[in-house]
Amino acid sequence: MYKTIIEPRISETDGVGHINNTTVPVWxxxxxxxxxxxxTPENTFENWKLILLKMNVEYLSxxxxxxxxEVRNWVKRVGNTxxxxxEEIHQDGHLCAKGTVIYVNYNFKTQRSEPIPDSIRGELEKHLYEGDGSLED
Known part of the structure; x- marks a missing residue:
């Protein structure tokens, strides 16, 4: 599992006093x-490799x-390309949002998807999640 801590900003809070729903996908x-x-180890867009294919978010709290x-990410599936x-977002011991996202390994120069290299596949597989998508604390 990958973990990232985020400190909510006042600008992300909406008129009813909670973090706006549009913020969750950004987190x-x-x-x-x-x-x-x-x-893309160099973290530049010159050789960026991923395109977002599908995203799903479920708001729970x-x-x-x-x-x-705390944002938690697991790898659910690794295909050829x-x-x-x-993914989950937790606050104060509660699961607040969960979702899934699909990315494609893509070559922008050739405008084609490419197989995921074995070295990257191996790293992704270290973070596999075998559950049903309903993790709770």
């Missing part, structure tokens, strides 16, 4: 930085300003 993406670095959140992540 999930922030939790993927270690995965992005596997595919409100998230508030003033308490850190794509992979799926299962």
């Amino acid at each position: 999930f993406e922030a939790g993927r930085n270690k995965v992005f670095k596997l595919f 409100q998230i508030y300003f003033g308490m850190d959140v 794509s992979f799926e992540l299962y």
Whole structure:
């Protein structure tokens, strides 16, 4: 599992006092930085390798300003050219949001998907999640 701690900002809080729903996908993406670095170690867009194919978010509980959140990412599936992540956001011991995302290993120069290299596949497989997508603390 990959873990990322995020400190909610006041600007992410909406008029009813909780973190706005549009913020959650951004936090999930922030939790993927270690995965992005596997595919593009230099962290530049010149040789970027991933395209987002599908994203799903389920909101389970409100998230508030003033308490850190923890983003957790697992690898759910690794295919030939794509992979799926299962993700959760926790705050104060509660599961607040969960979701899945699918990325494709893509070559922007040739405009084609490419097989995931074995070295990256091996790193992804170290973070496999075998559950049903309903983890709780």
